[in-house]
Amino acid sequence: MNYTVFGNPIAHSKSPKIHQLFAAQEHATIEYTRTLVDDNPQAFQAAVQQFFAQNGGGANVTLPFKQHAYALAQHHSPRAQAAGAVNTLISQADGTLLGDNTDGLGLVQDLTQNLQFSLKDKRILLLGAGGAARGVILPLLECQPAQFIIANRSPEKAQALAAQFHIQAQTFAELSGCFDLIINATSGSVSGSVPEVPPQIFSGCQLAYDMFYSAQPTAFMQFAAPNGAAHTSDGLGMLVGQAAASYQLWRNFAPQTAPVIAALRKELH
Numbered sequence: 001m002n003y004t005v006f007g008n009p010i011a012h013s014k015s016p017k018i019h020q021l022f023a024a025q026e027h028a029t030i031e032y033t034r035t036l037v038d039d040n041p042q043a044f045q046a047a048v049q050q051f052f053a054q055n056g057g058g059a060n061v062t063l064p065f066k067q068h069a070y071a072l073a074q075h076h077s078p079r080a081q082a083a084g085a086v087n088t089l090i091s092q093a094d095g096t097l098l099g100d101n102t103d104g105l106g107l108v109q110d111l112t113q114n115l116q117f118s119l120k121d122k123r124i125l126l127l128g129a130g131g132a133a134r135g136v137i138l139p140l141l142e143c144q145p146a147q148f149i150i151a152n153r154s155p156e157k158a159q160a161l162a163a164q165f166h167i168q169a170q171t172f173a174e175l176s177g178c179f180d181l182i183i184n185a186t187s188g189s190v191s192g193s194v195p196e197v198p199p200q201i202f203s204g205c206q207l208a209y210d211m212f213y214s215a216q217p218t219a220f221m222q223f224a225a226p227n228g229a230a231h232t233s234d235g236l237g238m239l240v241g242q243a244a245a246s247y248q249l250w251r252n253f254a255p256q257t258a259p260v261i262a263a264l265r266k267e268l269h
């Protein structure tokens, strides 16, 4: 069976490696390729249609096409609807495409299983209000936290998401008090910058989680730990978790994520 990931850029994608490790667990043989697509909706639509016309088994979608994939899919899971973005395309028997979004599932799986952090009744702060943040809100809320606050550098974007999901928005400057879990969903980590939040919010914080990952602890992790976060984690486990959820949707097989995370971590160093 053939799978692919569409993106631009895409050469860096770890998805082929991850999915081959899943296939090995299943004792299955799959092909999983990277597809570089010109950055426009027409090129994306043509590439997706061609892939599925040639019996593609399923596809992942990464930046900058997740919203294009949402527009292209004829059917959407509730998760994809809430996210307004699709990272997993599943071919239906009638030839239409179902769009799902497994990013939030990947995050929740990493938090609850790999990091053994139960979300129920916890106080959660989500930093950022772009596509990455929006994609994870519904699955986090489904874990029934006691409190869920979203904060963003541009407050109006946090307010818009707060209104959509019936959660509370605060500005960075307004943040105070304690959170059990602080998640960084800003894209600042890519360039090594940390959201300008009051450092005191990390005191009493059990876990500071960066959705970005790198060989070294991210700038956010390096900021959170000395300011009081008991534990920190990057988002490598989320990456593997979202892939595992996609794999399960396509093949009805639930891969183990821990050995795959360990293999990828080894390669990063």
Ligand code: ATR
Pocket: 127, 128, 129, 130, 131, 132, 133, 152, 153, 154, 157, 185, 186, 187, 188, 193, 194, 195, 196
């Ligand atoms: P993504 O798909 O990665 O979420 P995005 O939709 O462009 O990308 O959103 C980027 C997010 O990171 C936004 O919340 C952005 O804040 P603004 O809405 O104020 O632009 C946030 N972000 C990026 N760089 C940041 C920085 N240096 N400090 C704080 N927030 C930052």
